[in-house]
Amino acid sequence: MSFPRYLSQKIDYVSALTGKSASLVLPVLVITILVNVSLRYVFNIGLIELEELQWHLNAIVVVLCLGYTFQHDEHVRVDVLSHRFSPKTRAWLEIMGLLLLFFPFTALVTWHTWHIAAYSWELREGSPMPSGLPARYLIKGVMALGNSIFVLQGFSILLQKLSFVAGNSNEQHTKSGDTI
Template sequence: METWLKLARAIDRLNSAVGQLVYWLVLLMVALGAYNAVARYLDRYTGLGLSSNFYLELQWYLFSLIFLLGAAYALQRDAHVRVDVFFSRFSSRGRAWINLLGTVLFLLPFCALMLWVSWGWVANSWAVREVSPDPGGLPRYPLKAMLPIAFVLLALQGFSFLIHQIARLRQSEPETHEDGLGKL
């Protein structure tokens, strides 16, 4: 089991690094959003032409990256929205079983489905070098390539989560800390 836990911790480190990148993307997106708002306001009164579709689409791309890349990090940190009607009433072992079954029955098959469905869409976008139809817009194919990457990261984190739940059931891993994190 220790070998599996080492693999799970390596996946956790990978997604932690991606999560740190996402923190910086959030900061960049907020700064860009502030710039876009000020630029549009100044354009209205001065006609300087500071705003463009490039900056608006870049903000949208950053939001997409944050959402896509942040999913695996949120799973690692147990920060996804959870309907907590019964879950909190279960014992640690009961919660581990629910997490294990949810991961095997829902999360991993969903990731596989999304990879399968998105692959052709992404490949087509790269084949035609898809770009935004708006003047001054950005290429869309690099952003679309992030979709399968994001689901691979989410599936890997799901696999790590599965290993941690099995370890918890086998009592090979200590209880999670107050912040919801296991041993990382």
């Protein structure tokens, strides 16, 4: 097995493990929302802690599942014409999209999230609300980690597409992550 293929598989493994692990937070998020809505609209009790917990849990799920979603091609796309193209042409379009759009944007966002997380960690930032959650720096660190995994997953897809167009692989990944 070539090193690019090996590296791509390792990145895919990390993305899948992270995404599947983060998805386990969803039941907790749903319960938190149900409790918050019940307390607010049935008992007229509003808790800042539950509001912030909802946002933190949602951030964990969304950001840590980005790479996994991208790996399985379940992200939003605007593919009006690509179904008419050959697999090699689609792979070239994917490569160009990654290099010209994906990497510049996600690298910039990731670089900033790490700086924001580091600054938040230095301050030991918490909620500005007196009854809010402490340790807001932890969620900012999770966001930086999730963005980093997202960028790595883009690199894995780039390696796969380059291998395909170079003829080193006769495999084209499908939505499920299997190969055809």
